[in-house]
Amino acid sequence: MLRPILARALPLSLLITMWPVEGAPQTRELKNPVEGQQKAIEQGEYVYKSRCSECHGLDARGYRAPDLTSGQFSNGTGDAQLYRVITRGIPATEMPGINMNEDEVWALISYLRTVAVPGTNANARGNAQTGAAIYSGKGGCARCHMVNGKGGRLGPDLSRIGVARSRMALAREIRSASEYIPQAYEPVTVTMRDGRQIKGVRKNEDSFSIQIMDTNEQLSTFLKKDLRDVIDEKKSLMPDYGPDKLTEAELDDLLAYLRTLHGR
Numbered sequence: 468m469l470r471p472i473l474a475r476a477l478p479l480s481l482l483i484t485m486w487p488v489e490g491a492p493q494t495r496e497l498k499n500p501v502e503g504q505q506k507a508i509e510q511g512e513y514v515y516k517s518r519c520s521e522c523h524g525l526d527a528r529g530y531r532a533p534d535l536t537s538g539q540f541s542n543g544t545g546d547a548q549l550y551r552v553i554t555r556g557i558p559a560t561e562m563p564g565i566n567m568n569e570d571e572v573w574a575l576i577s578y579l580r581t582v583a584v585p586g587t588n589a590n591a592r593g594n595a596q597t598g599a600a601i602y603s604g605k606g607g608c609a610r611c612h613m614v615n616g617k618g619g620r621l622g623p624d625l626s627r628i629g630v631a632r633s634r635m636a637l638a639r640e641i642r643s644a645s646e647y648i649p650q651a652y653e654p655v656t657v658t659m660r661d662g663r664q665i666k667g668v669r670k671n672e673d674s675f676s677i678q679i680m681d682t683n684e685q686l687s688t689f690l691k692k693d694l695r696d697v698i699d700e701k702k703s704l705m706p707d708y709g710p711d712k713l714t715e716a717e718l719d720d721l722l723a724y725l726r727t728l729h730g731r
């Protein structure tokens with residue numbers, strides 16, 4: 468009776484030893500066996516450019532994903548923690564688990580240590596409290612974005628945006644939203660047979676139908692045979708906030724506020 472239970476319990480306990488839960492005492496800390504080794508760093512750079520740069524940027528300063536050059540990681544800066552984030556990803560976020568062999572992961576971590584430039588902290592600029600007031604006040608951001616369950620739904624939920632994007636990517640998005648438009652938020656205009664037009668973001672589309680959320684947050688599905696036209700717009704439904712709408716100082720405040728949004 469007891470044997471199968473033990474047999475099942477054993478690998479689990481091994482797993483717990485290798486992957487300590489955050490905050491739990493760590494029985495054995497994984498260490499990078501090739502730390503600082505030139506060959507590993509070069510291999511790691513190659514792996515980085517092919518597997519990570521698409522989201523974190525060629526210079527690791529963050530594009531659609533956080534800046535990796537600050538030397539600090541919100542999910543833990545130790546070798547073991549980085550190993551876990553890279554191989555398993557961060558569940559329920561856009562950071563995927565990446566399938567690689569152990570040597571590649573350690574080489575990658577050796578490389579990541581070389582790109583860290585601690586102390587370059589543009590994040591320190593701005594006042595988060597003033598930023599929060601701009602966000603819900605003159606910025607009008609809450610009209611279209613949800614933060615912790617409150618706000619509009621036309622744009623993406625921003626509850627976790629402070630850890631999910633680099634400062635640079637956020638600044639670019641606010642100044643010129645149309646430069647990058649994530650999937651499920653592409654602007655479209657559909658024209659009905661009677662000439663009526665509806666603007667919204669594309670949630671789904673197949674050969675026969677299209678589902679959009681219109682600017683009143685109404686979800687509607689249309690059969691294409693009932694439509695005269697589906698126009699892919701170039702311009703995001705998010706307005707551009709140029710310096711006329713937000714000064715550099717106000718943008719800094721707003722970014723300081725967004726940096727505080729860490730989600731669950």
Ligand code: HEC
Nearest residue numbers: 518519522532533540541542543552560561562565630631
């Ligand atoms: C599809 C885009 C994508 C790819 C590819 C990707 N990442 Fe990420 N990564 C993200 C996003 C988005 C986050 C932030 C997730 C969150 O916390 O919401 C993230 C988070 C991280 C973090 C945690 C940062 C912190 O502060 O704790 C590390 C470390 C990381 N990625 C390293 C890598 C490495 C190394 C690779 C290549 C092997 C890689 N990522 C590939 C999108 C990506």
Ligand code: HEC
Nearest residue numbers: 606607608611621622623640644647648649652703704705
């Ligand atoms: C009229 C609605 C609307 C308003 C107002 C608006 N946004 Fe957006 N926002 C959107 C839409 C739609 C998208 C997705 C399309 C895109 O990326 O341009 C978006 C995208 C974003 C993104 C990118 C999210 C991601 O996953 O990368 C950020 C960040 C953002 N908005 C911040 C803001 C801030 C800050 C404000 C206020 C200064 C604001 N938005 C005002 C509709 C809006």
